[in-house]
Amino acid sequence: MQRKKSKTGFDPGTLVYRGKEHPEGKGIHISRMSYNSEELEEKAFSQLSDCLEDLKKGNITWINVDGVHKTEVIESVGEKFRIHPLTLEDIVNTEQRPKFEDYGHYILCVLHMMHYEHRVVSEQLSILVFENLVITFQEADGGDAFDYIRTRLRQNKGKIRKMGSDYLAYSLLDAVVDTYFTILEKIGDRIEVLEESLVAQPKDITLHQLHSLKREMIFLRKGVWPLRELLNNMERSESELITKTTDLYLRDLYDHTIRVIDTVETYRDLLSGMMDIYLSSLSNKMNQVMKVLTIISTLFIPVTFIAGIYGMNFRYMPELASPNGYWITLVLMGSIIVGLLFWFRYKKWL
Secondary structure, three states, rough: OOOOOOOOOOOOOOOEOOEEEOOOOOOOOOEEEEEEEOOEEEEEEEOHHHHHHOOOOOOOEEEEOOOOHHHHHHHHHHHOOOOOOHHHHHHHEOOOOOOOOOOOOOOOEEEEEEEEEEEEEEEEEEEEEEOOOEEEEOOOOOOOHHHHHHHHHHHHHOOOOOOOOOHHHHHHHHHHHHHHHHHHHHHHHHHHHHHHHHHHOHHHHHHHHHHHHHHHHHHHHHHHHHHHHHHHHHOOOOOOOOHHHHHHHHHHHHHHHHHHHHHHHHHHHHHHHHHHHHHHHHHHHHHHHHHHHHHHHHHHHHHHHHHHHOOOOOOOOOOOOOHHHHHHHHHHHHHHHHHHHHHHHOOOOO
């Protein structure tokens, strides 16, 4: 949990960054890929003005901005491409729910890009789709899910170099959804290991691991569930920026998202069931302990009774003068214990 800057009292459209804290003076990283079916140009920039200078007409251009904490950079992008202030506000506010919005000359997709580092780590991804232009804004610069998209562009594999900006946006969304499958696979492996340890010997650390996994699944569900609505709205959009050909791919991506959601719900049910198994295992373990203690107590109750009788300090007791009374009493006590053991075995309590 991190404290975020409050936006209370500001006008709508005011750019106030709300996200992970960055070191003072930390800049942003900008990359650009401009391509058509015949050629590809790839460059990296430190200044946005340099990136926007020599855009080639007719090419599909992908501009990727790593870091949205510099609000002045986001504002300059908005001025250059006539982006609505509310869109810019959504970009710098990294607590957005995944959504799709159509602004006429561009469309906006906001979603969460996740990766797995011993736990689920998320960052906000904003995608702006124009005619022949796609701009992506990533919250952090620690890597993304688009390496194989860049490889396909460089090697001119598949349809991506022959299609428009809407297909590029679809490819980026598809790459993000694919990372969800990778995360779920790793979480599934953790659940299997945890289930084995849970059945073998549940410990306190097992309960902590269960709680940790349940929190991760809630966090993952929060980021994945609204993506279904995003893709559904995008597929049904009447925007001229999305062609009918891309609609088919979006429909397939929607099916993938449904599979991710179903898997998330399945894992949540498994973890809930494992919590019940953990509590049942503890209860069974306690019952076994109580069973042993009860048997021991039951065996010694009659023996203690006999010892208590002969421990009374009365002067006239019939067996006190018997020379073999001590040994007879010990044999009687042992016989009672052995008899009770045979009785427990007969009743299958042992």
